[in-house]
Amino acid sequence: MSHDSRSELYQQVILEHNKKPRNCRKLQGATHSAEGYNPLCGDHLTVYLHVNNENIIDDISFEGDGCAISQASSSMMTAALKGKPIDEAKDLFGQFHKLITGELDPDKDQHSLGKLAVFSGIWHFPARVKCASLAWHTMNGAVEHKETISTE
Amino acid sequence: MNENTFDIDSIRKDFQNLHIKVNGKPLVYLDNAATTFKPQAVIDATADHYKTGTSNIHRGVHTLSQQATEAFEQSRDKVRDFIGARKSCEIIFTKGTTEAINLVASSYGGAFLNKGDEIIISEMEHHSNIVPWQMLCASKGCVLKIAPFNDQGELIFDEFAKRLSAKTKLVAMVYVSNSLGTINPVKEVIKAANTQGAVVLIDAAQTVSHLPVNVQGLDCDFLAFSGHKLFGPNGVGVLYGKEKLLNAMPPYQSGGDMIASVTFEKTTYNVLPYKLEAGTPNVAGVIGLGAAIDYVRSVGLTQIAEYEHELLAYGTQALSSIDGLRLIGTAKNKASILAFVLENIHPHDLGTLVDEEGVAIRTGHHCTQPVMKHFGVPATSRASLAFYNTKEEIDCLVRAIHKAKDIFK
């Protein structure tokens, strides 16, 4: 499927997550958290994780403002990562990053992105790639104990 | 073109860039506050310099160098006449507005401002008229005061006046706000500031393409603008300064052209304007700026202001009729800017969606984060007009917004 039209970028899944973001709240007792900021857009969010003794993300949430792409990406990320081991989360971040920069074609290359593949068209819109990646960079920063993440 | 007839069709023919397609749709360019298109005359003047007129200036006796020098200095005269300066030596060519403001902050501020002195700016300044003053305050121990605006986006003059005192040494203010469109009462600001002995810098980046400006009438001490927002080339701008002040200021940068003589023991500086123009300038850019000024004057700024006023009124009406749309910046005295936010659609999503329809608007904070903070929004969408825009183009924007709303409903 071609994703180079804007209306295809805003697919139902993305619009729906934007309208009703999952796990959009502050997480009490988080073991990890970080703030992400995109100075270009003013997008701003915090990602919270609770990681248990076996290095499994048993809870994850986010709070913040941003465009539909960044809200949906945050929401879908939290849904995808809940219950996953940290290593797998990092691996998924790697795959997602390749997806949104056009290095991974979900129709041809092997991947475990699941629903996250809806973001595949975004590399046609370089100005919007950071909107999709902010939550992931922030999650990664939280795991690596960096407190403020900027996309610039 | 006749001075008194504003012929939009013939004007639009002069701008090739208006007639391209974007995403398969005819372009509707509503991002003129970011940069303007260039008429053919400007493109030709710049290209001709590179094709057959290339030469450095002020330093050759050969024919080409003399011709280039002459064309360069003619542009300076054109700028002087355009903004009503007394003398051509009061026109300093810079890279743009940003460099012009930095020049004043660094050279004038460095030499004449001291610990405890106060600088007043408004709450609606572009970052380029905030940060240089913050840096100056940090290095010199000066105090930066902010004159607020009301919820229509109008400067609250009394609040400005309250901040003004004998301690105020400099006031820097935008004439037309790039994120609100507000036309500030700069003449009154200058008068009040001068009474207290403060010098005033006017940021006219968004003004010279929309309204007639006369620096002697305003009696401002400094005024800055950029060529690329005045239908001229990139990388060229103007600092106007009163001769007396410019003469008293130390050089901003040093090197070639700004000297009278150099020995290893002592260097003496050149006279104005060269003292403040170190190094080889943007010769083609300055020549192109001269052509841009000729072009704008051939259309006539009074005609431009009138036409744009009507366009702005039409756009204000058209946008206001959209459900869930809130205009940001509703000053009584306003030019060229339609900034807004929409319920349930973030500006960046809107910007991407209207681009699909060939409509170019700017979304973000427009380098005025304090303005966003005032209105409690992270960003706005902004349509900014020029005299080559039309009501039909505003209709295209409105249709594109409705389409975006359908997707997000």
Ligand SMILES: Cc1ncc(COP(=O)(O)O)c(C=O)c1O
């Ligand atoms: C009001 C205002 N001041 C200053 C500037 C800076 O101009 P430039 O980037 O051309 O130096 C701009 C440009 O966006 C502006 O709109």
